[in-house]
Amino acid sequence: MQKIYFYNTRTRKKEEFRPIEQGKVGIYSCGPTVYAYAHIGNMRAYVFADSLRRMFELIGYDVKHVMNITDVGHLVSDADDGEDKMEVGKKLEGLDAWGLAEKYTKAFFKHAEKLHIKKPHVVCKATDHIKEQIEMVKKLEDADYTYIIDDGVYFDTSKFAEYGKMAKLDIEGLQLGARIDSAGKKNKTDFALWKFSPKDTKRDMEWDSPWGRGFPGWHIECSAMSSKYLGEQFDIHTGGIDHIPVHHTNEIAQSECASGKEPFVNYWLHCEFLSLDKDTKMSKSKGDVLTIDSLEEKGYSPLAYRYLLLTSHYRNPIKFSFDSLKMAKKTLRKLQKHILSIKKNAKDIVALSDIAIKHKENFLNAICDDLNTAKALAELHAVIADKDITDSEKYELIKYFDLALGFDFVNMQENKDIDIPAEILDLVAMRDEARQNKNWEESDRLRDKIIGLGYELKDTANGAEVRLKDGNI
Ligand SMILES: [Zn+2]
Known part of the structure; x- marks a missing residue:
């Protein structure tokens, strides 16, 4: 079989890929947090994971690709600070957290499809796997890795000697300089496994647990769902480089302590950032995030x-x-x-x-x-x-x-697909309809929009003909 090489974040080396089971590969990708539209930069990680899957399929592997949907528990700061992103989002939109998650999950897959990203074989939502997450926290509790404080159940990172090894975290430096942000946390790097619902407010998403009513921490969902669908140890885990120091570091700690097996994952593959240049950033400061839809509106x-x-x-x-x-x-x-x-x-x-x-x-x-x-x-x-x-x-x-x-x-x-993109043809059809209804204002507005996107219109007896303006690409 064709040899494959990857740069493995775990070992910081390029290595030959050797699957756990011959001819098969299990891949877990950290998926979107569905509280807003995915930015084009967010989509880079999914195009990357898709290319990875396609490469394995091309050379004849039996691939199982799993991706989660974070629809609860991802706090504004990755380090368990601030509000749940879902709760922040819903306040802006007048939806409840469930409606918000549904809206942006749909939007995510619409954008993914337009980018020809194949849907992973398993797409798993955090809210559909509360039982599995509670079970994993229980396992960690039984093995004495947890402690409880006012706002939740926490993982004691000082009990896991390998903590932060992949990220090469300077744990002592972190502890010394640290302001410990959650009252009662024993170590700066400790993180929430289960958060209690605030006493004075009712959350849209909350569940009973052996420790009290609340919701799971963000990191535990990926550990619980990846082991459910791919086993306690599997081949490849993907994500953006920003996940290395906190999210993936915590996933490794939880998974290895719960299963007693290491390594949790053989190959960690991380995708770099996409940043916006100065001019593009300016439009972002006006509040509109650059999405796949906005690229299409601009004719791309x-x-x-x-x-x-x-x-x-x-x-x-x-x-x-x-x-x-x-x-x-x-x-x-x-x-x-x-x-x-x-x-x-x-x-x-x-x-x-x-x-x-x-x-x-x-x-x-x-x-x-x-x-x-x-x-x-x-x-x-x-x-x-x-x-x-x-x-x-x-x-x-x-x-x-x-x-x-x-x-x-x-x-x-x-x-x-080549000369006239579908969205331009849609605009032309809408304009034809406006003309038939003698809605001249609307038809002029659509004509200006089409011309603004770099196309020319010629009205004929059979409706308008459209073509690319000379000199445009
Ligand atoms: Zn994850």
């Missing part, structure tokens, strides 16, 4: 954003700008046009030539070398430019590469 397809993400290695930070997105859009459009013309000439073939086989090897070596999507994309461009292989061979390779890249080149349609 979600796939152009996927392309942009794949041009960087997941362990490199990305500085997002509309200039770089525009460049990605232009390159993807060119690529799609080339592929469409190759597809027209392609015929079924029996075997690949040596040159084509070499391209395939290069692609596999790139994608299996710590998921080097940038190098893999470069190989796709090399295939398209290669004059020594036939279009039929090229199309075979493109179809194969696309299983890992996820652009669905096979099913793209010339007009819809």
Whole structure:
């Protein structure tokens, strides 16, 4: 089988991947906290996890991908300070916490689908797994890792000698300089396993437990659900680099102390940040967060954003700008046009030539070398430019590469996917309807919007024709 290498945060080394069970891989990804729309930067971690899953599928692994939905317990500060994010969100929106979670879970999956992120095999909500979380806290209590103070049940990190090892935390330094933020906590790094509901307020989400009415801490959900679906030890855990010092450090502590087995996870893979450039940040300060929907409103397809993400290695930070997105859009459009013309000439073939086989090897070596999507994309461009292989061979390779890249080149349609994005066609249809109803104000408004997005309109007897303005990409 093809060899795979990953940079493992646990060992800080690039290592060959060896699954627990031959031919199978279990992957757990920390999912979204559903109290607001996911920002485009949040979506980077899910495109990364999707590429990882696709890579394993491409080379024939039996993959089980599990992702949680944090719909309770994630406090404003990762260190158990402040309010539950769900409670903050609901106050802003006039929904209860359940309604808020439902709204933003739906929005998350809508955005994920537009980015061609495959839905994980198991999507598990924290609120559906209260029993499992309570059971895990009980196990920790029985093994004497916990203590109770006014506001909840806490994990005593001083009892776990390995605490903070992956994150290389300076525990002594932390303790010395620390203001202990929750009254009664024994160590700065101790964290809540179960929080009690405030005495004077009724929460939308609260449950009975052996320790009192309340709700689970954020970290315990990932430990309880990953072990339920993947076992007490499994192959790969993914998340953003921001999770290393607190969330993942606490997951390791809870899981290893509850099961008595280590390591909890063999390979920890962490994705870097996407930051916004100065100009883009300005629009954020006005209160609108940059989402997949807002990219579409500005005339960028979600796939152009996927392309942009794949041009960087997941362990490199990305500085997002509309200039770089525009460049990605232009390159993807060119690529799609080339592929469409190759597809027209392609015929079924029996075997690949040596040159084509070499391209395939290069692609596999790139994608299996710590998921080097940038190098893999470069190989796709090399295939398209290669004059020594036939279009039929090229199309075979493109179809194969696309299983890992996820652009669905096979099913793209010339007009819809390349020249005019679906959202522009929708606007044109809405304008046609407004014209039929003689609603001139609305039709003018829609016309201006379409033109503003870089398209030209020509009215004909059969409705409006739309095309890209010359010079625009
Ligand atoms: Zn998690």
